[in-house]
Amino acid sequence: MLVLAFDTATPAVTAALHDGDRLLAESTTIDARRHGELLVPSIQEVLREAGVTLSDLTAIVAGSGPGPYTGLRVGLMTAQALSSTTGAPAYGVCTLDAVAYASGLTEPFIAATDARRKEVFWASYADMRTRLDGPSVDRPADVPGELPLVGAGARMYAEILGEKRLVEGTADYPLAGALAALAAEHLAAGGAAVLTSPSPIYLRRPDARVPGPPKKVTT
Template sequence: MLVLAFDTATAAITVALYEWIPGEGVRRRGAAEAVDRRRHTELLTPSVVGVLADAGAAPDDLSAIAVGVGPGPYTGLRVGLVTARAMGEALRIPVHGVCTLDVIAWASGRDEPFAVATDARRREVYWARYDSAGVRATEPAVGPPSDVLKGADGAPPPPVIGEGAALYADVLGDGDPAPLLPSAAALAELAIARLSGRPGPELLPPEPLYLRRPDAKEPGPRKKVTPR
C-alpha cells in the first residue's frame, strides 16, 4: 500500500511517499523538502512528480493520500488541499486530512507536555497544547504568542516548539524549538499509524482548518439615493 503525503500549510512544501504493508511494517520510498513562502503552487506538483519518479512509482500505484489541513495562511494551504482532492478524485482513492500542528507534534517524539506554535502572521501564532507527541490536549487556536502560555493553572509553562516559538522567543522562551516546520514524513507516519488502528491524533476530512474569519466581506445592501 503506497501512501502519498504532503503539506503546504506553512512555508514548507513537503512531500513524502511511504509504503505500508499491514502486519509487516512501513518504509519510506522517497521525500522532497523545500521552504518558500511564495511558491507553493510552482513547487508542489514537481515535487510530487519527482518523488514518485525517484521511487519508480506511478500515480495509479497510490492507495491513499494524506494532506495537511492547517491551520495556515489561506493561499499556501489551499494549494495542497486542492491538489490532494483532485488527485483523490481522479485516482478514486481516499484522501485523509491531518492537522498541521499535529504533524509537528508527532515529529517531535516528545512524551511530556508541550505546545506547538506556527506563524500566523499579524504578530499572532496558530497553536495547540499536547500531553505527548500523539495526544493533543487543546483545540487549535490563533492569537498573540502570550496566549500559548495562559491557563497553566500555576504549573510551569510548557516548552514550545515550531516556527512560532522561534519567531517569538522573547515571549515563548528560548528553548529548542525544533522541529520548526511540518514534515511530510511525519505526516505519512501519523496517517499510517491511525489507519492501522494505533493511537494518535484523529484523521480529518480534507477541508481547510480555518481559525480566522476571511478578510473579505460580502457587500451589504445598496444605500438608497434620496433625490434632492
C-alpha cells in the same frame, strides 16, 4: 500500503511517500510565495524517487492547517483532485499534529506555527501523538502555560514565549515525512475514522476581502 502526504499550510512546501513501514521519499522547499508552483513538481519528485505512479497510491493525505488561506487551499484542492483522479481516499491531518509528531517528544509540550498578524497557531500535546487542546490562534503573550515549545511560531517569538522553553533539534515546519508516517499509523491500526476529510481548518477570516459596492459620486 502507499501513502502520499503533503502540506502547504506553512512556508514549507513538503511532500513524502510512506509504505506503512518506512519513508520512501521526501521533498521539502521553504518558499512562502510559490506553493502553487512547487507542490506538483514535489509530488512528481517523490513518486519518481520511489519508483511508483499515482495509480499505486493507497491513500492521499494533506495538511489541513491551520494556516494562511491561499497556501492552505493549494494542498487541500490538490488532495481532492488526486483522489478523484486515482480513486484513492483523501484525508486531512492537522498541520500542528505533523509538527508535534516530528518532535518525537514523550512529555507534554506546545507546537506553534506562524499565523502572521503577530499571532501564532498553537496546540498542546501530551506527547507526539496525543493532542490535548487546540488548534487555536492567539498573540504569543496569550499562549498559556510553561510547557516546552516546538515549531517555527515558537522560535519566531521566543523572546516573548521564553527562549528556555524551545526544544532544540526539532523541526520548525510540518515535514511531510512525519505527516505520512502519522497517517500510516492510523490507517494500519484501522483508524481511518480518526482522520478527517481534506477540509481546511480556518481559525479566522482570510486577509482578502470582497470589494464593496462603489461609492456614489454626486455632481
